[in-house]
Amino acid sequence: MLAYHFTEMPYPYFPPEAEVELNSPRVILPNRYFDPQVGADLYNRYLDDYIYADDLGLEIMLNEHHQTATCTDAIISISGAVLARQTKRAKICLLGNPLPHRDNPLRVAEEVAMLDCISRGRIISGFVRGVGTEVHPANTNPALTRERFEEAHDLIIKAWTTPDPFNWEGKHWHYRYANVWPQPYQKPHPPIWITGTSPDNIPWIAEHQYNFAAFLMAYDDVTKLIDIYRRRSAEQGLPAPGPERFAYLALCYVANTDERALDEGKELMWYTSRRRHPGFSNPPGFNSVRTNMMILQGVDKPRGDTFDSLRSKGIVIAGSPTTVVQQIKEWHKRGIGHLLMMNHAGTLSTELTRRSMKLFADEVYPEIRELRGGPEMDGATPSAEPERAVKERVMRAEG
């Protein structure tokens, strides 16, 4: 089991009444509430926390969103570039590039290949369709996001695996001399991860034997999606996928005691408590008519969760090290081999974030790291660095 540190790099200092009035901290929350002085501090703090994760022996995950106070990591190629140079060993999981919204997929191929070379092969290249609120910032036709995703994907993979210039005359993109310099450090290309929330794209992920990542879903929902993946693999006569193929993102907080973790970690609920504007979250065409009918007829995720109820579903992993180990083992039992840890949200301080990360690295990680699907797993090279050297750097980092 590999563990990844993650923050959305939120900018939580906007007037709460503005979010209430607009029913959204995304897309239309005026950027007049962004103070670059504060933003500068936040970016540097978040990047420092990532470097700390590297020192602790954790891997790193980045994501991007646009026009939103909930995530100011607007371009993962930029945060990824900083960390490709400033970290030494961590995998950098870009999860991911929102392919339908990138107007030039060859530019994505270039950015990821550059990052892979600079980091000497530490990049995981995630591709995502993007959530509904990404549609308006890029002004992409929601009904075309799926087919744009697939064409951009095909083009990028071809650009990474074709040693000569090639022609591309697709539906959405046209090039007469596609010939991407540089090429990825890893061969044939960095591992590909794809996110999914519904059965719609899981068979496609399975057919390509890519890693599937589920975000903030309950145990049973994830189990169902993993089953779909496995069934599809079997139908295609592909090798049975192990835990190394499946990743799960949870809100994570570790403290000395359960009580303390539940109390301090509550701030992570900042993320799940943000308002969702139905028009921007679910623009017509983004979900299928069938899915929308199910949503409207009430077959939807229930709202009004508490930190504790989210914990019972596995969406929150919080408690003492012993408790957290048990929770992670439950996820592993359900097939998960990569734990994406949202260790920060809202105004959770650097001090508390790092204390939780440190406790995880010291007391939780050793208990779960060697679970099958650990560092020996496919496509994931374990840190070449001796453990002692890592520990020394951690001590240094803690000053």
Add this chain to the structure above:
Amino acid sequence: MTEAVLDHAEITPVSGGELEMRRGGTGRAVLLLHGSYGWWGWETVHERLAAQFDVIAPSHPGFGRSTRIPGIDTVDDLAYFYLDLLAEMRLTPARVVGFGLGGWIAAEIAVRSPEAVERLVLVDSVGIKVSDRETRDIGDPFIVSGPELQGMLWRDPEAHQAPVPGPTLEPQLLEAVLRNLESALYYGWKPYMHNPKLRQRLHRIVSPTLVVWGGDDRIVSLTYGRAFAESIPGAHFVEIPDAGHYPHREQVEKFIPAVVDFLK
């Protein structure tokens, strides 16, 4: 409700798919092209026009119960699709009435094949760009819901309600409404509900043209409507007072005589 939705509606095979077609009445054929929110059954406007005309009211590909048709991705495609359909049905030159998005399609038909249109009626139509780049001419009802949405569609939302997605709609209508919204944006997403080239081509229209507008349209203003009419040679402009985006629904008694006189 189900029966009302299916009244006068038949499924007709067309090349590449199936078209839901509502048809009724006798007399000269009139093709009615609906807007983003589709037809809500055999409506009063159909019934009243059917008293004097052979009313043909298809659901565009992807709307209502019409299938999406491979290769039909844009309003440009829809214009050629209807030109082919009119020719196949031997209705050319045709009398065409377009509402909202349907008006845009009708205008695209008329600039492509001016001789294929005998009479053209545009009702609160979208399709052209009038203002500067920082002014959105066409309202965006697609991100709002409930009273806010009804308030954009009607002058008097207390008296009228468009069927919009919600758990209380019966499933057949709900599915149609969801398909309508998805398809409206599929064709009209970008540039938003218009073709930047259309206005400069409107001079090609040779048929007598009537532009009808709800006096209180909150999706496309009266000013926009007048600009549309002024871009079409010889077009007449008629304002229907006390109506929003749907004068044919909100003031059908005023709408019918204006249009019937012109189409006769």
